[in-house]
Amino acid sequence: MSIIKLNNNGVKNATAFGSITGLGSMVFIKKLTASSSSTLSFVDGSDGVVLDDTYKEYYFTFNNIHPATNSAYVTFQGNASGGSGYNETITSTMWGAFSEEDGSSANSFYTTADDQANGTAFQTIVKGTNNDNDTATSGYLRLFNPSGTVAVKHFIAFGSTNGTDENDIYHTAGYFNTTSAIDEIQFKMNSGNIDAGDICLYGIA
Numbered sequence: 001m002s003i004i005k006l007n008n009n010g011v012k013n014a015t016a017f018g019s020i021t022g023l024g025s026m027v028f029i030k031k032l033t034a035s036s037s038s039t040l041s042f043v044d045g046s047d048g049v050v051l052d053d054t055y056k057e058y059y060f061t062f063n064n065i066h067p068a069t070n071s072a073y074v075t076f077q078g079n080a081s082g083g084s085g086y087n088e089t090i091t092s093t094m095w096g097a098f099s100e101e102d103g104s105s106a107n108s109f110y111t112t113a114d115d116q117a118n119g120t121a122f123q124t125i126v127k128g129t130n131n132d133n134d135t136a137t138s139g140y141l142r143l144f145n146p147s148g149t150v151a152v153k154h155f156i157a158f159g160s161t162n163g164t165d166e167n168d169i170y171h172t173a174g175y176f177n178t179t180s181a182i183d184e185i186q187f188k189m190n191s192g193n194i195d196a197g198d199i200c201l202y203g204i205a
Helices: none
Strands: 003-007 010-014 026-037 040-043 057-067 072-080 090-100 106-110 116-119 123-129 137-144 153-162 166-176 182-189 194-204
Touching: 026 040, 040 194, 057 072, 057 123, 057 182, 072 137, 072 153, 090 123, 123 137, 123 153, 123 166, 137 182, 182 194
Parallel strands: none
Antiparallel strands: 003 010, 026 194, 040 182, 057 137, 057 194, 072 123, 072 182, 090 106, 090 116, 090 166, 137 153, 153 166
């Protein structure tokens, strides 16, 4: 079966997924696995991590993140090149939705308490993951052109979690309000350790 891609420059015909020229590909860089970990940190130049001008976009996937503390949040922050403390200035927005397992309730909402207006806190990606054995959070974080020194550094995140007999999803977007390069990203729970799960880093070629 062929795939047809239409765009302003004409038509391209491909015979298999991924064979259309001009589309980016994911290049695996590093996987960190949690084991009662307080943080998981990706630092450019450390332990095989690349987070520089090699790629214009970096893609983090977090898989079956299980918190040690009940109803914990998955969060992240960054450091500018030469910086420390994971306290870069962030402006962000966040909204979510949920649906009960029994269909009794569903809704969407803006999470005012988790957006930032030039704040320096860790940014929430997913809220309220329980620490029951069968609960976890999965999703992704996209970071755009973190090595640039002209514009701010945009990010987009999405996550899904199973709370108390329900599914919750969260969308987060914003930017590091700095023109300095961002070369370190750290993930942690807002309370307690990351009991289990892994986070993988890819470059988008």
